[in-house]
Amino acid sequence: MEFFFDLLSVLVLLSSFVLVSNKKITAYIKTFQIQSALIALIAGIMGWSIAVNEDKYDILIICVIIIALKVIFIPHLLYKTYGNIEYRVEKDFFMNIPIIVLICCGLVVFSYFSVSNIGSLTGFHINHQVVNSLSVVLIGFFFMISRKKAIGQIIGYLVIENGIFVTAMFSTNGMPFIVDIGIFIDMITAVMIMGIMVTRINKKFESINIDKLSKLKG
Amino acid sequence: MDWLTPSSLLYWSIIIYLTAAIVAIFFYRHPHLCTLFAQSGCIFASALGAASALKMILFDQETLIITPFESTVPFISISMTLDALSAFFILILSILVCCVSLYSIGYLKHYYNKRNVSAFHALYIGFILSMIFVFTAGNAVFFFIAWEIMTVISYFLVVFESEDVNEKAGLIYIVMTHIGAAFLMIAFMIMFVYTKSFDIFGSSEAIPATAKSLMFVFFLIGFGVKAGVVPVHVWLPYAHPAAPSNVSALMSGIMIKTAIYGLIRFILCYLNVHNTWWGILILCIGIVSAILGVAYALMEHNIKRLLAFHSVENIGIILIGLGISFVAFSQGNGILGGLAISASLLHTFNHTLFKGGLFLGAGSIQYATHTKDIEKLGGLIKKMPVTAVMVLCFSLAISAIVPFNGFVSEWLTYQSLFSIIIPGQTGINIISILAAAALAMSGALAAACFVKLFGISFLGKARSECALNAAEVPASMNTGMGILALFCLVIGLFPVFFLKVVDKVVFSISGTTVIGELQGGFLIAWYPINVSGNAITPSAIFIASAVIILATAALIRLVGGKVSERKYGTWDCGFRELTPRMQYTATGFSKPLRIVLRILYKPGRMLETEKGDSSYFPLSKKYRVWTEPVFEKYVYDPFLTAVKRFSLRIKLSVQTGSTHAYLVYIFAAVLVLMLYNRLA
Known part of the structure; x- marks a missing residue:
C-alpha cells in the first residue's frame, strides 16, 4: 500500500513539474486534469482500503466528487472560458522554462528541509509523501507567480488546492468529510468567479495579461 | 453613617454625573432645560466628589478598593482604587468642575440653536468621568482605557465649534497624544513582562534596573506629551484656543494635570526613584518648559494661545518641583523630597485654580466681544468691571504676586531649590542655581506678559467696534469665576490649611511629613535651611502693604489738604483728538523683549508701502511683524x-x-x- 502511495505522490509531483514547463494554455488545463486524476486515484485507493477495513465510505465519496469536479467539470469550465477569449500569441512567463524548473527543484529541496524535523507524524522516518505534496503546494504558488495570464493564476490556485488536499490525505488519512465538502464548494465558487473575472479583464484590456491590472491602482 | 464613607460618596457622585448626562441627552430639544439640568447635576456631583476626596484625605488614610465590575476576560476588570493621591486630584478636579459648570450655565447660551448643546453636555460629563477614572484606576489596563477615552472625548470637545482651523487643531492634538499613548502602552507591557501583573499598586521589585530606566523614559515621553512639556508642547497652542472656553479651562486646568498624576503615581509610587538622573532630567525639562513657555506666550496676541503657552510654563514649574523631589528621594533625603513634592502638588492645585479662571475670563471676553485678539480689545474695564477685577486677581496669582496663591507654591519651590544645594556636590548645585534663575526669569516674564494682557485688553480705549459694544456677562459666569478667585485669595492668605491637605497626601506617598518642619502658627510658614531660617507670612505682607497704602493715602490727605477734582481732556500734543490708534499696542509692548530674546523668536518684519503722487504721501502702508515657531x-x-x-x-x-x-x-x-x- 505504502509503495503505491509513494509512487503516486511522486507522480503528482512530476505532473506539477510538467505543468510549470508547459507553454500553451490548453496544455496547462490538460496537465491539471491528469494531476486531478492521479489524486482521485490516491483517494480511491485510500478510500477502498478504509472501506474494506473500517467500513467507512466518506473518502470513496470524495474520490467520486474529485472525478466529477476536478477531472470533468472545472477543466470543461476553463476550456470554455479560454474559448471566449480570442487567441493571441503572447509570451506568458517572466523567466525561461529551464530556470523555472530549476527553481522548482530548489523548492522541493526546501520543503524537504523544512519538513525534515516533523517526520514523527507517521513514525521515525521522514514522510516522503508529505514532502512531495508540500512541494506541489509551493510549485503551484510559484506557477502563479511565473505566469502572466489570468488562466495561469487560476490553474496555480487549483494546484495549490490539490497539494493541500494530498498533504492532508497523506498526513492524517483524510480530513473530516464536512471540511472536504466545504473546501470543494469554496473552490467551485472561486473558479467560477475567476472565470467571470477573466472574461471581464479580457473585455476591458483586450488581453488577459494581469500586468494590466496595475492600471487600476489609484 | 455608612453612606458618608468616601467610597459611597464617590459612587453617588459618579451616578449623578451619569444621570445628568442621560437627562441632557433626553432634553435635546430644550437647550435651556438641558443646560440647567446637566450643569446643576455636575455641580452637585462635584460637591459630592470634593466631599469624598476631602474626607479621604483628612480622616481615612486607608487605601480603598472599589471594584464595581469584574469580568471573566483576563485583565479586563474595572477596579477603582482611592488613596490620598487620587483623592487629592479628584479634589482639585471637583473644585474646578463645580466652578466651570456654574460658569457654563451662562456661557453656553451663545451655542443655543447653533450647535447640539445636549451632545456637548454628554461629552463634557463623559470627559469629567473619564478623568475620575484615570485618577482612580487600579490596574494599568483600566488606566489606559480611561486615558484613551479622555483623549478621544477631549478631541470631540476641541472640534465642537467645527471650523477648519479647529479640525487642524484637533488633528494635531489627537496625533500627538496618541504618540504619547503608544509610549505608555510600551511601558505597561514592560511592566507586565516582568511582574506578570498590571496592578498599579503592586510591587515593582521584579523589574531589573535597566528596564526601570527604560520604563521611566517611556513614561516621561508618554505623560510629557499630555502635559505639554517642551519640545512636545506643539498641540497645546492649537487645541486650547480651538476648544470652547469652559472646555479649555478643564483641559488646561485639570486634563494636563493627569500627566502629573501619572508621573507621581507610576514613577514615584510604582517604580520608586533609584537614579539621580531621573530627577535631573525632569528638572531640566521643567526649566526649559518654564522659560520657553513664557517666552512664546509673550509674543502671542491671541488671548487663549497666550494662556496655552502659560500652561507650558506652569507645567514646567510643577516639573521643577517634581524633579527636585525625585533627586532628593533618590539621595535618601526624605524631608526635602517631601517639601519639593508638596510645592509641586500645591502648584498643581494653584495652577488649576488660576489657569481655569483665566480661561473662563478669556471665555467671558470672547462671549462679550466675539474676538480672541487682544489687539482688538481695550477699555473693557469700564464695560465689564466684575470680569476685569477677577481677571486681575488671576493675573496676579499667575504672576506670583503676594496675597495670591501662585506666590506660595513658587516660594516653596524656591526654598526646595535652595535647600538641595549642598557644598561639594557640583552638578546638582549648578543645575539648581540655574533652575532658581530660570524660575525667577519666567516669573518676571509672566508678570510682563500679564501686564500686557490686562493693560491692552482692559485699559485704555476700545480698539474696535466689538470692544466698544461689549457688555457685562451673565451673573452665573461671574459667580463661577468669583469662586475660583476667592480660592486663589484664600490660599494666598492662609496657605497652611491647604499645605496640611497636601502634606497628608505627601505622607501617604513618601512617608514623610513636612508640616512639622514648616513651623509657625496658622499664618506663618517657614522652612529651616542650614544657613538661616527663611520665613514668610503672606497675610502679614498683605496687612503691611494695606496699612502702608492706607497710611500713605491718609498722609497725602493730611499734608495736601482737600483735593478738588477737575475733569479735563488729556493734553493731546496739538492733535485735534486722541484716537484708539494712538494707544500702545500689544506688539509694541512686547517689542523690547522681542529684541532681547531674538535668538529664540527669529523675528522678521516687513513694511509694504503703496506709493502715491509724492513719496511723502503714500497711499497706504502695511507693517507686518512675525516670529518663527522654532520647534515646528x-x-x-x-x-x-x-x-x-x-x-x-x-x-x-x-x-x-x-x-x-x-x-x-x-x-x-x-x-x-x-x-x-x-x-x-
Missing part, C-alpha cells in the same frame, strides 16, 4: 517631510498594483514561515 520649523516640519517622503516611496515601490508583486510577498512570507518552523 526646525524639528517637526523636517520630520514630517521625511515621513511623507518615506511613505510615498513605500507606496510607489511596495504597493505597485502588480498582482505578481503581491503574490511574491505572500510566497516569501510562506517560505520564511516554513524556514522559521524548521529552525525554531
Whole structure:
C-alpha cells in the first residue's frame, strides 16, 4: 500500500513539474486534469482500503466528487472560458522554462528541509509523501507567480488546492468529510468567479495579461 | 453613617454625573432645560466628589478598593482604587468642575440653536468621568482605557465649534497624544513582562534596573506629551484656543494635570526613584518648559494661545518641583523630597485654580466681544468691571504676586531649590542655581506678559467696534469665576490649611511629613535651611502693604489738604483728538523683549508701502511683524517631510498594483514561515 502511495505522490509531483514547463494554455488545463486524476486515484485507493477495513465510505465519496469536479467539470469550465477569449500569441512567463524548473527543484529541496524535523507524524522516518505534496503546494504558488495570464493564476490556485488536499490525505488519512465538502464548494465558487473575472479583464484590456491590472491602482 | 464613607460618596457622585448626562441627552430639544439640568447635576456631583476626596484625605488614610465590575476576560476588570493621591486630584478636579459648570450655565447660551448643546453636555460629563477614572484606576489596563477615552472625548470637545482651523487643531492634538499613548502602552507591557501583573499598586521589585530606566523614559515621553512639556508642547497652542472656553479651562486646568498624576503615581509610587538622573532630567525639562513657555506666550496676541503657552510654563514649574523631589528621594533625603513634592502638588492645585479662571475670563471676553485678539480689545474695564477685577486677581496669582496663591507654591519651590544645594556636590548645585534663575526669569516674564494682557485688553480705549459694544456677562459666569478667585485669595492668605491637605497626601506617598518642619502658627510658614531660617507670612505682607497704602493715602490727605477734582481732556500734543490708534499696542509692548530674546523668536518684519503722487504721501502702508515657531520649523516640519517622503516611496515601490508583486510577498512570507518552523 505504502509503495503505491509513494509512487503516486511522486507522480503528482512530476505532473506539477510538467505543468510549470508547459507553454500553451490548453496544455496547462490538460496537465491539471491528469494531476486531478492521479489524486482521485490516491483517494480511491485510500478510500477502498478504509472501506474494506473500517467500513467507512466518506473518502470513496470524495474520490467520486474529485472525478466529477476536478477531472470533468472545472477543466470543461476553463476550456470554455479560454474559448471566449480570442487567441493571441503572447509570451506568458517572466523567466525561461529551464530556470523555472530549476527553481522548482530548489523548492522541493526546501520543503524537504523544512519538513525534515516533523517526520514523527507517521513514525521515525521522514514522510516522503508529505514532502512531495508540500512541494506541489509551493510549485503551484510559484506557477502563479511565473505566469502572466489570468488562466495561469487560476490553474496555480487549483494546484495549490490539490497539494493541500494530498498533504492532508497523506498526513492524517483524510480530513473530516464536512471540511472536504466545504473546501470543494469554496473552490467551485472561486473558479467560477475567476472565470467571470477573466472574461471581464479580457473585455476591458483586450488581453488577459494581469500586468494590466496595475492600471487600476489609484 | 455608612453612606458618608468616601467610597459611597464617590459612587453617588459618579451616578449623578451619569444621570445628568442621560437627562441632557433626553432634553435635546430644550437647550435651556438641558443646560440647567446637566450643569446643576455636575455641580452637585462635584460637591459630592470634593466631599469624598476631602474626607479621604483628612480622616481615612486607608487605601480603598472599589471594584464595581469584574469580568471573566483576563485583565479586563474595572477596579477603582482611592488613596490620598487620587483623592487629592479628584479634589482639585471637583473644585474646578463645580466652578466651570456654574460658569457654563451662562456661557453656553451663545451655542443655543447653533450647535447640539445636549451632545456637548454628554461629552463634557463623559470627559469629567473619564478623568475620575484615570485618577482612580487600579490596574494599568483600566488606566489606559480611561486615558484613551479622555483623549478621544477631549478631541470631540476641541472640534465642537467645527471650523477648519479647529479640525487642524484637533488633528494635531489627537496625533500627538496618541504618540504619547503608544509610549505608555510600551511601558505597561514592560511592566507586565516582568511582574506578570498590571496592578498599579503592586510591587515593582521584579523589574531589573535597566528596564526601570527604560520604563521611566517611556513614561516621561508618554505623560510629557499630555502635559505639554517642551519640545512636545506643539498641540497645546492649537487645541486650547480651538476648544470652547469652559472646555479649555478643564483641559488646561485639570486634563494636563493627569500627566502629573501619572508621573507621581507610576514613577514615584510604582517604580520608586533609584537614579539621580531621573530627577535631573525632569528638572531640566521643567526649566526649559518654564522659560520657553513664557517666552512664546509673550509674543502671542491671541488671548487663549497666550494662556496655552502659560500652561507650558506652569507645567514646567510643577516639573521643577517634581524633579527636585525625585533627586532628593533618590539621595535618601526624605524631608526635602517631601517639601519639593508638596510645592509641586500645591502648584498643581494653584495652577488649576488660576489657569481655569483665566480661561473662563478669556471665555467671558470672547462671549462679550466675539474676538480672541487682544489687539482688538481695550477699555473693557469700564464695560465689564466684575470680569476685569477677577481677571486681575488671576493675573496676579499667575504672576506670583503676594496675597495670591501662585506666590506660595513658587516660594516653596524656591526654598526646595535652595535647600538641595549642598557644598561639594557640583552638578546638582549648578543645575539648581540655574533652575532658581530660570524660575525667577519666567516669573518676571509672566508678570510682563500679564501686564500686557490686562493693560491692552482692559485699559485704555476700545480698539474696535466689538470692544466698544461689549457688555457685562451673565451673573452665573461671574459667580463661577468669583469662586475660583476667592480660592486663589484664600490660599494666598492662609496657605497652611491647604499645605496640611497636601502634606497628608505627601505622607501617604513618601512617608514623610513636612508640616512639622514648616513651623509657625496658622499664618506663618517657614522652612529651616542650614544657613538661616527663611520665613514668610503672606497675610502679614498683605496687612503691611494695606496699612502702608492706607497710611500713605491718609498722609497725602493730611499734608495736601482737600483735593478738588477737575475733569479735563488729556493734553493731546496739538492733535485735534486722541484716537484708539494712538494707544500702545500689544506688539509694541512686547517689542523690547522681542529684541532681547531674538535668538529664540527669529523675528522678521516687513513694511509694504503703496506709493502715491509724492513719496511723502503714500497711499497706504502695511507693517507686518512675525516670529518663527522654532520647534515646528526646525524639528517637526523636517520630520514630517521625511515621513511623507518615506511613505510615498513605500507606496510607489511596495504597493505597485502588480498582482505578481503581491503574490511574491505572500510566497516569501510562506517560505520564511516554513524556514522559521524548521529552525525554531
